[in-house]
Amino acid sequence: HPLLTLSSRSTTQQRRADPASHRPPWQMALSRAQTNSGESLISSTFASRYVRTALPRFRIPEQSIPKDAAYQIINDELMLDGNPRLNLASFVTTWMEPECDKLIQNSVNKNYVDMDEYPVTTEFQNRCVNMIAHLFNAPIGEDETAVGVGTVGSSEAIMLAGLAFKRKWQNKMKAEGKPHDKPNIVTGANVQVNY
Incomplete structure (x- = not known):
């Protein structure tokens, strides 16, 4: 049974109204601003003791809800994602030592782009880059x-x-006076799906 339901519209109606809801998996998901918040509401089964009315899906609700109800609603919807432990067909690590998880939790609030504020994190990144470069005999x-x-x-x-x-290929082709607008990339059947 679904943990979250959409009120007032069926799945077929959603797909007709929003063709992106059934786009092929290889197309990038782009977020668009939704203007009609009344038609798409979240009503959570398990948060019903805290939330008496359905919540708008694309707007901040007028009234606040308890933090545990907000957590439950979001967590329930995230359960509809795939389970990383069952994902044996892509490029993910499904388990790490608990110490790695602790390091991630300790660093989750850092803004890695701000190298002045987090110089040690930047140093770790640079060390990892060099380790991988030496590993692959760069x-x-x-x-x-x-x-x-x-x-x-x-x-x-x-x-x-x-x-x-x-970009490296384009610069090389420009220097040789050759066309640089149509690269020919040949890949195997085992190519990374991002290509």
Whole structure:
């Protein structure tokens, strides 16, 4: 049984009104501003003792709700996501040592882009970049520093690497006076899905 229900519209009606709700998985999900908040409401079964009326899905409610009810509503909806432990077909790690989880929890409120505020975190990132560079025998000397950046996952990493590769290719083709607008990238069947 669904933990959260949409009131006043069926799934078929939703799909007709919002074609993006059944887009193919390879298309990027872009958020759009929703103007008619009255048609799409969240009514949570388990938060009903705290919340007497359905909550708007795309606007901040007029009245506040208890923090435990807000947690329950969001947590219930997140349960509809896939379970990472059951994901054996993509590029995810489903388990880490508890000490790694603690480090993540201790750092979750840091803004990694602010290198002046968090210099040690930046130093750890640079160390990891160099460890990986040496692991894969990057052509750098012992006293040289590898160039790289930390990402939140493999999809972001391969996208940034692909963009860097494309820019390097474009610069090379421009220098040779050749067309640089249509790269020909050949991949195997096992290519990372981000391509």
